[in-house]
Amino acid sequence: MADLLSAMFLVPVWPLDSATGDAQGRRMAEDEIDEVPKLPPDARLESLDKRLDRLQQEEARKTRNAQVDPNMRIAQVVIGYLIGGPLGGGLLGFGLDSLFGTKPWLTLVMLFLGFAVGIRSVLRISRNTPSQGSETKS
Numbered sequence: 001m002a003d004l005l006s007a008m009f010l011v012p013v014w015p016l017d018s019a020t021g022d023a024q025g026r027r028m029a030e031d032e033i034d035e036v037p038k039l040p041p042d043a044r045l046e047s048l049d050k051r052l053d054r055l056q057q058e059e060a061r062k063t064r065n066a067q068v069d070p071n072m073r074i075a076q077v078v079i080g081y082l083i084g085g086p087l088g089g090g091l092l093g094f095g096l097d098s099l100f101g102t103k104p105w106l107t108l109v110m111l112f113l114g115f116a117v118g119i120r121s122v123l124r125i126s127r128n129t130p131s132q133g134s135e136t137k138s
Contacts, residue, residue, distance in 0.1 A: 074125060081121040089114020
């Protein structure tokens with residue numbers, strides 16, 4: 001029965017003992033006493049290190065040049081406020097309308113309140129200087 005179950009689930013029947021280590025009987029955590037003296041570094045490894053350093057420097061240069069323009073970031077925030085304010089207000093108004101049965105009045109009121117909050121947020125952003133970015137004061 002155990003053989004059938006192990007064949008079904010591909011589970012080995014024999015006990016796996018990792019205490020014996022690798023093929024030479026060494027364990028990973030043990031220090032090797034008869035270790036070969038340090039060999040000189042391989043030229044291929046040095047070449048690989050140089051290429052890696054050069055590629056990392058090129059990648060850092062590319063990412064430094066690809067930073068987002070602060071004005072573009074502010075434009076994205078403004079669009080988010082102008083879309084999110086009325087959308088959030090409309091959804092909240094729709095939920096309140098269905099809860100209280102006052103369709104469509106709360107939806108319209110909350111939609112206009114959301115639009116007003118979006119405009120207020122845009123005006124607050126526009127008062128900041130460009131050096132302050134999109135950080136707003138509460």
